[in-house]
Amino acid sequence: MQTFDFVVIGAGAMGCGAAYHLAKDRQRVLLLEQFQIGHARGSSHGESRIFRFAYPQTEYAQLAMQTKPLWQALEEECGQRLLLDSGGLDIADDPSGFAQVNQVVNTLSKLGARHEVLSAAQFGERFAQFRIGPDGYAVYSPDAGILRADQCVRAMAHMAVRHGSTIHESEVVSRVHSDGDSVEVITNRDRYRARKAIVTAGAWVNQLLAASGYPVLPVRIEREQVAYFDARGDRNLSLGQWPVWIHYRRQIAYGFPDLGNGVKVGFHHAGHYINHPDENCGVLDDGDLQALSTYIRERFANVDPTPRNGLTCLYTVTPDEDFIIDALPHSPSIIVASPCSGHGFKFAIGIGRALADLALHGTTAMSIAHTRKLTAAC
Numbered sequence: 001m002q003t004f005d006f007v008v009i010g011a012g013a014m015g016c017g018a019a020y021h022l023a024k025d026r027q028r029v030l031l032l033e034q035f036q037i038g039h040a041r042g043s044s045h046g047e048s049r050i051f052r053f054a055y056p057q058t059e060y061a062q063l064a065m066q067t068k069p070l071w072q073a074l075e076e077e078c079g080q081r082l083l084l085d086s087g088g089l090d091i092a093d094d095p096s097g098f099a100q101v102n103q104v105v106n107t108l109s110k111l112g113a114r115h116e117v118l119s120a121a122q123f124g125e126r127f128a129q130f131r132i133g134p135d136g137y138a139v140y141s142p143d144a145g146i147l148r149a150d151q152c153v154r155a156m157a158h159m160a161v162r163h164g165s166t167i168h169e170s171e172v173v174s175r176v177h178s179d180g181d182s183v184e185v186i187t188n189r190d191r192y193r194a195r196k197a198i199v200t201a202g203a204w205v206n207q208l209l210a211a212s213g214y215p216v217l218p219v220r221i222e223r224e225q226v227a228y229f230d231a232r233g234d235r236n237l238s239l240g241q242w243p244v245w246i247h248y249r250r251q252i253a254y255g256f257p258d259l260g261n262g263v264k265v266g267f268h269h270a271g272h273y274i275n276h277p278d279e280n281c282g283v284l285d286d287g288d289l290q291a292l293s294t295y296i297r298e299r300f301a302n303v304d305p306t307p308r309n310g311l312t313c314l315y316t317v318t319p320d321e322d323f324i325i326d327a328l329p330h331s332p333s334i335i336v337a338s339p340c341s342g343h344g345f346k347f348a349i350g351i352g353r354a355l356a357d358l359a360l361h362g363t364t365a366m367s368i369a370h371t372r373k374l375t376a377a378c
């Protein structure tokens with residue numbers, strides 16, 4: 001049986017972030033992934049993710065502020081641009097969205113983060129690309145940007161290995177057990193012993209916890225999809241001209257400027273609850289595509305409403321959409337992280353830092369106190 005200081009289970013954005021920091025802290029780390037790093041069956045694949053400080057909740061804004069320098073440090077270390085400056089817009093133009101955008105403005109003001117509130121008229125002068133309703137308004141945040149998602153995951157994995165981490169792909173963890181001061185991890189190929197295990201298994205988390213005899217997390221899996229639309233050569237929709245944006249309304253919409261493949265647009269929580277992460281993997285839903293087309297037609301003058309292509313992706317959603325990041329009750333050698341609920345990617349390298357801190361010291365300076373729900377409930 002091989003031994004390590006720590007075993008990290010699942011090499012999506014969170015597992016790669018944790019392995020990167022632990023390896024950098026000179027720990028002997030094994031990162032196990034059931035598929036290949038960068039696969040498209042989980043939550044971390046694709047061209048882009050929104051990075052923003054602009055949150056209604058202070059804790060997440062603070063966590064984003066703590067995380068940005070860690071992305072920048074990784075960029076320095078690996079010599080790649082991972083976080084593109086784009087600025088961000090939070091938009092509301094009906095009563096269902098006003099409260100959240102007001103709250104975003106309050107949070108940014110409280111934390112001293114740069115932002116500008118735009119009336120519908122000011123918005124229209126500056127961003128004629130998008131049709132905002134006459135009673136609407138928006139907040140522009142220059143600190144928002146775009147994480148190049150696939151490159152981020154690969155960069156964290158690559159740098160974890162450079163710092164001495166071992167990564168095994170195509171190795172499925174079937175069980176993890178805590179026996180006092182150490183853990184045993186059993187896979188389809190081998191057994192490992194370590195001081196602690198970090199479970200970053202995304203939508204598969206409850207399968208592993210249940211198979212290991214631990215209580216499952218209160219999460220549901222949602223299959224989401226995003227689509228790309230042709231910007232018809234309109235340079236006003238390209239990076240530098242058009243920011244990332246979130247449109248707060250009953251059905252929250254979000255999107256990105258054209259990075260070369262068209263503008264990417266999605267609905268937050270438009271998806272379908274599924275029982276197993278493999279269910280209908282990669283199958284696009286025509287009704288959802290149609291709804292996105294209708295939205296594009298209503299809101300963008302210069303975008304072709306016929307989707308070019310799309311992709312599916314999984315949300316692992318808690319009841320209140322807060323993350324769960326904590327040691328298992330009564331088994332402190334196993335730390336579980338479910339930082340998804342559709343908004344976790346931006347924090348991956350910061351959550352990786354927090355997971356490494358929890359594994360090494362049992363505490364962290366990262367703003368995750370609100371996510372430590374398992375031991376708080378004991």
Ligand SMILES: Cc1cc2nc3c(=O)[nH]c(=O)nc-3n(C[C@H](O)[C@H](O)[C@H](O)COP(=O)(O)OP(=O)(O)OC[C@H]3O[C@@H](n4cnc5c(N)ncnc54)[C@H](O)[C@@H]3O)c2cc1C
Pocket residue numbers: 009010011012013014015032033034035041042043044045048049050051171172173174200201202203204205208224225226266312313314315337338339340341342343344345346347
């Ligand atoms: C459509 C969409 C849009 C999003 N947009 C944004 C955004 O703009 N901004 C943002 O911040 N966030 C966004 N998110 C959320 C973000 O992408 C997720 O929070 C994040 O990717 C979750 O990463 P993860 O590592 O927890 O999960 P995953 O990436 O799913 O990683 C879990 C890994 O564990 C592996 N695994 C599971 N079980 C086992 C096992 N037993 N043995 C070995 N390996 C195992 C899996 O194969 C997988 O690779 C979006 C998500 C989606 C789906």
